[in-house]
Every structure is written in C-alpha cells, then in structure tokens.
Amino acid sequence: MIIKRFGAGIVLAFMILFLLSGMLLLSFAGGAFNMEAALLGVIFAVFLIVQYNVLKSIFKHLERFALLIADFLCVISIVILYRIDPETAQKQLIWILIGNVCMIVAMLVIKRTHDFGKANWFFMILAVGMLGMTLLFASRIGGAKNWINIGPFSFQPSEFAKILFLIVTAYFLSSRERKRDMWPYFLFTIACVGLLVLSRDLGAALLFAGTFLIVFYVGTGSVGITLGATAAFAGGALLSYKMFDHVRTRVEVWQDPWATYNDKGYQIVQGLLAIASGGLLGTGLGLGMPEVIPVGTSDYIFAAIAEEFGIIVAIGIIALYLVFIIRGILIAMDARTKFDKLLVFGATAMLSLQSFIIIGGVIKLIPLTGITMPFVSSGGSSMLSAMMQLGIIEGVALKNGEYEEAELEEMGGGVA
Amino acid sequence: MGSAYEVAAYALRYWFIAAVLVVLIAVIYISYKEYQQKKFVMTEISQFGGYMKIIGGPREFVGDRFGLRENNTIGSAPDCDIVLPDRTVKRNHAVIFQDGDDYYLQPGQKAPTKINGRRATTAHRLKTGDAVSFGDVEMRVYFKRTRIENDH
Numbered sequence: 001m002i003i004k005r006f007g008a009g010i011v012l013a014f015m016i017l018f019l020l021s022g023m024l025l026l027s028f029a030g031g032a033f034n035m036e037a038a039l040l041g042v043i044f045a046v047f048l049i050v051q052y053n054v055l056k057s058i059f060k061h062l063e064r065f066a067l068l069i070a071d072f073l074c075v076i077s078i079v080i081l082y083r084i085d086p087e088t089a090q091k092q093l094i095w096i097l098i099g100n101v102c103m104i105v106a107m108l109v110i111k112r113t114h115d116f117g118k119a120n121w122f123f124m125i126l127a128v129g130m131l132g133m134t135l136l137f138a139s140r141i142g143g144a145k146n147w148i149n150i151g152p153f154s155f156q157p158s159e160f161a162k163i164l165f166l167i168v169t170a171y172f173l174s175s176r177e178r179k180r181d182m183w184p185y186f187l188f189t190i191a192c193v194g195l196l197v198l199s200r201d202l203g204a205a206l207l208f209a210g211t212f213l214i215v216f217y218v219g220t221g222s223v224g225i226t227l228g229a230t231a232a233f234a235g236g237a238l239l240s241y242k243m244f245d246h247v248r249t250r251v252e253v254w255q256d257p258w259a260t261y262n263d264k265g266y267q268i269v270q271g272l273l274a275i276a277s278g279g280l281l282g283t284g285l286g287l288g289m290p291e292v293i294p295v296g297t298s299d300y301i302f303a304a305i306a307e308e309f310g311i312i313v314a315i316g317i318i319a320l321y322l323v324f325i326i327r328g329i330l331i332a333m334d335a336r337t338k339f340d341k342l343l344v345f346g347a348t349a350m351l352s353l354q355s356f357i358i359i360g361g362v363i364k365l366i367p368l369t370g371i372t373m374p375f376v377s378s379g380g381s382s383m384l385s386a387m388m389q390l391g392i393i394e395g396v397a398l399k400n401g402e403y404e405e406a407e408l409e410e411m412g413g414g415v416a
Numbered sequence: 417m418g419s420a421y422e423v424a425a426y427a428l429r430y431w432f433i434a435a436v437l438v439v440l441i442a443v444i445y446i447s448y449k450e451y452q453q454k455k456f457v458m459t460e461i462s463q464f465g466g467y468m469k470i471i472g473g474p475r476e477f478v479g480d481r482f483g484l485r486e487n488n489t490i491g492s493a494p495d496c497d498i499v500l501p502d503r504t505v506k507r508n509h510a511v512i513f514q515d516g517d518d519y520y521l522q523p524g525q526k527a528p529t530k531i532n533g534r535r536a537t538t539a540h541r542l543k544t545g546d547a548v549s550f551g552d553v554e555m556r557v558y559f560k561r562t563r564i565e566n567d568h
Contacts, residue, residue: 006450011442025425065446284426309436310429312437313433330451407560
C-alpha cells in the first residue's frame with residue numbers, strides 16, 4: 001500500500017528545451033549574435049531546474065503539476081516578452097524570481113495556519129483600506145484608476161486585495177453556520193466591488209464579484225441568495241453601463257470595433273488581425289508584427305502569442321489553464337477542513353476567471369476589460385498575486401499530503 | 417544573415433508547437449496516472465478499519481499484516497479471510513466483527529484464544545493495541561484513529 005510518485009522530468013525537460021531554443025533563436029534576431037538573450041535564457045533555465053528540484057526534495061507532498069504548468073506559462077511569457085521588448089523581459093524575470101519567494105512564503109504560511117481566526121477582521125480593514133487608498137491617490141492608466149506610485153515603483157493594490165479577499169471569503173463561509181451571521185462578509189464584498197467600480201477598475205470588480213458568486217454557491221449551496229446576488233450584480237453592471245462613458249465605449253467597441261478602427265477600436269482590431277495573420281501554425285518567432293498591438297506586453301499578450309506561435313499553441317495554453325484548474329479542484333476536494341477547501345477553490349476560481357475574462361476579451365467573445373493574464377502578462381503586481389495564489393494551492397496540497405501519509409502509515413503504507 | 421534567420425524561425429515553429437503539445441500531453445498523462453493510482457490505494461485503505469500484525473509464534477509469520485474489514489474469519493482453513501496455517505490454530509478459529517464503531521472478537525468453540533493473556537470464551541470488545549493469541553500465534557490489533565474532523 002504505497003503511493004508511488006511518477007517522475008515529471010519529461011515536462012521539465014521539454015520546458016527547458018522550449019526556453020533555450022526560443023532564446024537562442026531570438027539572440028540571432030538582430031543579424032548578429034546577441035549574448036544578452038542567450039544569457040537570459042540560460043539563467044532562467046538554471047533557475048527553473050534548481051527551483052523544481054529543490055522544492056521537490058524539501059516538500060515531499062508538493063503539487064508538482066500546478067507548479068510545472070505555472071513555470072511553463074512563465075517560460076512562454078519570457079520568450080514572447082523578449083521578442084516584443086527585451087527590457088520588459090528582464091524586468092519580468094526579476095518579478096518571477098520575487099514571485100517564487102512570495103509563493104514559498106504563502107505556501108509555508110498556509111501550511112501552518114488553521115484559519116487565521118481574528119486576524120480576518122484586520123485583513124478586511126486592510127483590503128478596504130488599500131482599495132480606498134487607490135480611489136484617492138491612484139494615477140489613471142487606460143481609463144482605470146488603479147496604480148499607486150511610490151517613488152520609482154508603481155503597484156496595483158487591487159492585486160493584493162485579491163489574496164486578502166480569498167482568505168476572508170474562506171474564513172466567513174467556513175466558520176459561520178447561518179447565513180445571517182455572514183453579514184460582515186457581505187458588507188465587505190459590496191465595499192470591495194463598489195470601490196473598484198468607483199475607481200473604474202471594472203475587470204477587477206468583475207473578478208471579485210464572480211469569485212464571490214462561485215465560492216459562495218460552492219460553500220453554502222444556497223441557490224436563492226446566489227441568484228439574488230447574480231441579479232444584483234447584473235443590475236450593478238447595467239447601472240455602471242448607464243453611468244460611465246468608459247463602460248459604454250467598451251461595449252460599443254466590442255459590438256463593432258471596425259467602426260472606430262482609427263480610434264477606440266484600434267486595439268481590438270489589431271489583436272484580431274494579429275491572431276488572423278498568425279493562422280494555424282504562426283508566423284514564426286520574430287517574423288510577426290506583435291509590436292503594433294497597443295499594450296501588447298500585458299493585456300494583449302495572448303494575441304501576440306497567437307500571432308507568432310500559431311493558434312495551436314494558443315489553444316494549448318488554454319488547455320494548460322484547464323489542467324491547472326482541474327488540479328486545483330482536485331486539491332480542494334481532497335482538503336480536510338472546509339476553510340482549506342474554500343480557500344483553494346477560491347484561488348483556483350479566481351485564476352481561471354481572470355484568464356478566461358482576458359482571453360475572451362482578446363478574441364472578442366466578451367467586452368474587453370483590462371486585466372492581466374495570470375503568469376503570462378508582464379507586470380510585477382499581477383505576477384506576485386498569481387504566484388501567491390499558486391502558493392495557497394501548494395500550501396493546502398502540502399497539508400493534504402501530510403494527512404494522507406498519516407492515514408497510510410496507520411495501515412503500514414506510505415508515500416514514495 | 418537576415419534570410420537565414422527567417423528560415424530558422426519559420427522551421428522552428430513546428431518545434432515550438434510540438435514542444436507545447438508534448439508538455440500538455442505529458443502533464444495530463446502523468447497527473448492522470450498518478451491520480452488513478454492514488455485513488456486506488458486510498459479506496460483500498462478506506463475499506464479497512466484497522467489491521468492485525470503477527471508478533472509471536474512461528475518465526476516465518478512474524479511481522480505479517482492483515483487488514484480488518486467488517487467481518488473477518490480467522491483460522492487455518494484456506495477459505496478464511498485471515499489464514500494462519502499453524503497446527504495449533506483450528507480450522508475456523510475465531511471471528512472479528514464490527515458492531516457500530518467497535519470491533520468484537522468471537523472465539524470458536526474449544527479454540528484456545530487469549531486476549532491480553534486471559535482466556536476468552538465469549539465475545540469481547542477489542543481496543544487498539546490489544547494482544548490476541550490464537551493457539552501459538554500471537555497478534556496485535558490496531559484500529560484507525562478517528563479521522564481528523566472538520567472544524568465547524
């Protein structure tokens with residue numbers, strides 16, 4: 001009665017080959033050999049090998065597949081970012097390194113904690129405070145007011161509020177039996193979504209509201225309140241459509257981007273043209289024109305990938321997100337306490353919603369809202385928060401593994 | 417040089433597609449296999465409420481483990497759930513059965529059975545760590561501790 005771990009070395013090997021061949025190809029892009037690209041690739045490859053093997057040997061019950069998928073998405077991100085803008089890729093590499101530290105910290109904190117208890121009240125105040133601060137002091141980029149500049153650094157508080165939101169959600173839904181005892185949580189959700197709408201960060205507002213609906217339904221199974229809340233959010237969406245020009249423009253552009261090609265529809269049209277010119281197999285790395293897409297490095301990175309690598313790779317990336325979600329849900333089902341279950345489920349739901357909202361926006365399936373693609377888009381705050389959510393998933397996986405091993409040991413088995 | 421790069425990039429797109437597909441398929445295949453195996457082991461284990469381990473008697477049996485289900489017949493007959501091929505063990509020596517949360521030992525007639533060194537003739541409740549002997553074979557019983565309960 002021994003659970004044997006299968007080796008996942010082949011995944012890591014192909015990932016490293018993808019990275020090295022991509023960076024080597026890019027190092028010849030300018031005509032002469034460019035040392036910088038090859039060096040960046042080698043550094044990241046060494047880092048990935050060390051990270052995977054060290055984590056695997058320290059933590060016996062590490063959830064390796066979610067980690068490998070996140071790493072592979074980071075690899076694709078580095079290659080395509082270096083193609084578009086080498087400077088962004090260097091920054092992204094640094095953020096990935098910091099993100100890994102954050103992931104390990106989140107993992108250890110979640111592994112040791114029970115449900116944070118009274119600290120949740122502090123988390124609620126902190127999250128609302130951060131979002132309120134954004135509303136007051138933030139600078140405006142692309143219609144949304146969500147960046148705070150401190151000296152040379154700028155960060156998005158809403159990305160960190162996400163993590164706090166997940167913890168508070170799991171705490172209230174697991175510790176309160178009756179729904180009327182959950183009122184502080186309802187107020188908190190309304191405050192978060194309201195502040196985000198007021199600061200015009202509609203993508204994040206959609207993300208918070210969607211996560212609330214999914215996790216609330218999963219946690220309580222109450223159809224009535226979930227439908228009521230859905231109706232309330234639909235009403236809120238309609239209201240913001242009527243109230244803000246910003247929202248109305250987005251919907252109009254989504255309906256017919258070609259009508260305002262020279263102006264507001266330019267980004268969507270360029271994205272669609274990029275995907276179309278890539279076709280099934282792509283134009284080849286370095287042969288497309290992804291640099292003409294506005295914000296091609298963060299929100300529109302999916303269009304850039306689809307152009308240069310082809311639609312097969314783009315669909316492969318969506319499939320990787322799906323596998324990631326399935327792994328997350330399996331961990332949530334394995335978790336032994338309700339808090340852990342809801343925490344992992346919330347993190348998974350949030351990451352999946354985020355990736356599908358932005359991919360849907362880029363391929364003009366739904367109106368575009370400016371959020372980042374987790375693990376792929378450039379940007380420090382989004383990389384850190386995605387890595388922290390991965391850390392939450394990994395931390396609960398470690399807990400599960402320990403319980404499992406204890407159960408097996410009682411029967412004289414073990415995990416190899 | 418420029419056109420050489422173009423040729424290389426154009427050719428390498430097949431490699432990139434292949435690499436992504438290999439990673440995708442490998443992740444799905446390996447994680448599915450591992451999940452299947454884990455599921456199998458965990459269901460196998462969850463059928464057992466505990467196990468018995470041979471601690472004394474014929475040298476070659478010492479250390480063997482037997483999982484305990486709801487109803488376990490013990491004896492030297494080959495159709496018993498737990499077969500102890502020893503000459504001092506009767507063909508149908510005893511039964512260990514579950515009633516509610518507890519396990520009971522019912523010795524067979526004239527079968528020499530001891531619980532913690534004392535002779536047993538009627539059904540007795542077993543606790544984890546009890547030493548039970550059937551003839552010359554001595555065993556220790558372990559039951560699963562109650563599961564780690566939910567926190568609400």
